[in-house]
Amino acid sequence: MQYIKLGSTSLYVSKICFGTLTIGPLQKKLSVEDGARLLAYAYQKGINFVDTAELYETYEYIRKSIQISGIRPVISTKSYAYDKxxxxxxxxxxxxxxxxxxxxxxxxxxxxxxxxFKGHYEAVEYFLKAKEKGYIKHFGISTHYVKAVKDAIKYPEIEVIHPIFNYKGIGIVDGTVDEMAEAIKQAYIHGKGIFAMKIFGGGNLLSNFRQALEFIFDFPYLHSVAIGMQSIFEVDYNIRCFEEKKVYLNKELLENVKTKKLHVESWCEGCGECALHCHQNALSVKDGKVVVDYSRCLCCGYCSSYCKLFALKVI
Structure with missing residues (x-):
């Protein structure tokens, strides 16, 4: 596994970051034990970088994985905090x-x-003080916006950027994939740590995984890439591809690759709370039920955390 310094930070991370959204309650819903063992396996195979978020509810998985493996990975998390x-x-x-x-x-x-960023600056100030005290090593932002990547260059306190990036530009809210690529390039040149998310478009590009991976391999301005993995096969396969920068086709791979989609259960009451919190504007209410615009949906599963009836799930 290749390791690289994450921009101007002190962190040395693997080219693959294990994105834990996919193993937790918002997606695969693995048991804590199974999810932790999968993470521990990834650490033992060389992946030393883990991405999570307060919303994902996967902190327990990571804690258990450290206990199982005895390996403490580089941990990235995020929240919607807006004040102290x-x-x-x-x-x-x-x-x-x-x-x-x-x-x-x-x-x-x-x-x-x-x-x-300015609207959340009270929270930023708190995190920067926590950094001075050693509770946080580095500070950054995640984003689906080209503008946010560009604007982050102006702020030295933003050390790392976690942008959405895939060959079709799925999920980029305010621009094209070329515009995002240029913004990432400039941020990289300015010393920002860059680790991309949703290189498979939230699962929408899995049918074209070769093109999705080759696009990433050919783009030199990423330090790491967050990939959601749900099995030992996926961990081994992704590590092999990234180590050799080559996409392998075989029967086992084709059997394991399944395009994901957001499913709305029949008991949905159409309250619209999920639609209000979908930043991709992929959800709407029609005839008393939630309707999904699959051309916009990233299959992130964030919406399910706002559904009191548990009527939304990624399958």
């Missing part, structure tokens, strides 16, 4: 549930640009 109170809650929740003394990388979740 919510930032303090998010940080101490992460420290307690992960059972660690510090967070390697703490990010503001789904930033849109300079205006949202």
């Amino acid at each position: 109170k919510s930032a303090e809650f998010s940080l101490y929740k992460a420290l307690k549930e992960l059972d660690v003394d510090y967070i390697d990388l703490f990010m503001l979740h789904e930033q849109e640009g300079e205006h949202t």
Whole structure:
């Protein structure tokens, strides 16, 4: 496994970051034991970088994986904190549930640009003070916006950017894949740590996984890539591809590759709460039921956390 310094930070990370969204309650719903063992296996195979978020509810998986493996990975998490109170809650929740003394990388979740960054600056100030005290090593943002990547260059306190990036530009809210690529390039040149998310478009590009991977391999301005994995096969396969920068086709792979989609159960009452929180505008209510625009849906499963009836799930 190749390791690289994450921009100007002190962190050395594997080219693959294990994205834990897919193993947790919002997607695969693996048991904590099974999810932790999968993470521990990935650490033992050389992946030393893990991405999570307060929303994902996977802190327990990571804590257990450290206990099983005896390996403490580089941990990146994020929250929607907007003021001192919510930032303090998010940080101490992460420290307690992960059972660690510090967070390697703490990010503001789904930033849109300079205006949202300034709007959350009370939380930013809290995180920067926590960084001075050693509770956070580095600070950053995650985003689906080209503008946010560009604006982040202006702020030295934003050390790492976690942007959406795939060959079709699925999920980029305010621009094209070429515009995102140029913004990432400039941020990389300016010393920002860059690790991409949703290179398979939230599962929508799995049928074209060769093109999706080759696009990433050919783009030189990424330090790492977050990939959601749900099995030992996926861990082994992705490691092999990244180590050799080559996409392998075989029967086992084809049997394991399944395109994901968001499913709405029949008992949905159409309250619309999920649609209000879908930043991709992929959900709407029609005739008393939630309707999914699959051309916009990223299969992230975030919407399911707002459904009191548990009527939404990624399958």
